[in-house]
Amino acid sequence: MVPHVLVLGGTAEARELAGELAVRPGLRVTTSLAGRVSRPGAVAGEVRIGGFGGAEGLAEWLRAHRVTAVVDATHPFAEKITANAARAAALAAVPAVVLRRPGWRPVPGDEWHPVASLRGAAELLPRLGSRVLLTTGRLGLAAFAHLTGPHFVVRSVEPPDPPMPPDTEVLLARGPFTVAGESALLREHRIDVLVTKDSGGAATAAKLTAARELALPVVIVERPPLPEGAVVVPDVPGALAVLGLG
Structure with missing residues (x-):
């Protein structure tokens, strides 16, 4: 055989x-x-x-x-x-x-806030910032849909599925990304907190370096x-x- x-x-x-x-x-x-x-x-x-x-x-x-x-x-x-x-x-x-x-590991200068779930990330967010870059993929945005205060910039490869937060801007993009590009994105949208899953790998890790260089907090959803x-x-x-x- x-x-x-x-x-x-x-x-x-x-x-x-x-x-x-x-x-x-x-x-x-x-x-x-x-x-x-x-x-x-x-x-x-x-x-x-x-x-x-x-x-x-x-x-x-x-x-x-x-x-x-x-x-x-x-x-x-x-x-x-x-x-x-x-x-x-x-x-x-x-x-x-x-x-x-x-998975990714923090280095000196990182301000990471690990959480066990998207729901946990949503609970923590209001204490960390009001302009959020959300890079957790197109699924699962319902966990953040009840948050009416923050402005969300949602980046995903495909259009995200509703429901999603009322104040949401969608960016469709596929990695790999560069540190320079991620830094420019964070500055352009005046992001003050990043939310991501611990996907690991180099293709989307540049955002973590950019957040560190800009001294931004990062909410990291831990792997199941x-x-x-x-x-x-x-x-x-x-x-x-x-x-x-x-």
Whole structure:
């Protein structure tokens, strides 16, 4: 049987991994995308778009397509997908690994306020500033919708889903971003507090440097916990090593 790796994608690391796997002779790779982004980047190998119908549906797909390994390379905040992937792999008796880029870490000069959820960020915001750059993605803005005082600049790749705060300005942009560009954005919109998820990686880290240089507070939404017993690697070489392909 030809080895078949399912990559749960949507990240730069997932695309990199698919590219590494697609050129291996005698190996089949399928990348699954949720379909939430209208113009996803090019992915090597086979591509599947859409959900599976929960953990049981994914387990059945793994069996039907003779998948021999699962790599969860989704966004660090794709908590439901990650939980379903872990359960599905267990149900189908297929080995699984979670590929997660390391989270950000504060350095001297940072004023970070870690919170456990978007709701926690919304509760803290009024005490920190009145002009907010919100970079938590297009989903979840409902957590801030009740805040009528602050002015929000919401940046996302796709138009955000309502409800959202009444005083909201939307910027559509895709990283990577530069420190100079982020500093100019913060100054232009007179931002006095930044809200972001701990996504990790270099593509969107420039805003943290810009906030530090401008002495702005940053509300950091911490990552959700991974499933118990998950095998976690920080990069593509680590995933290849676990797959026995390093």
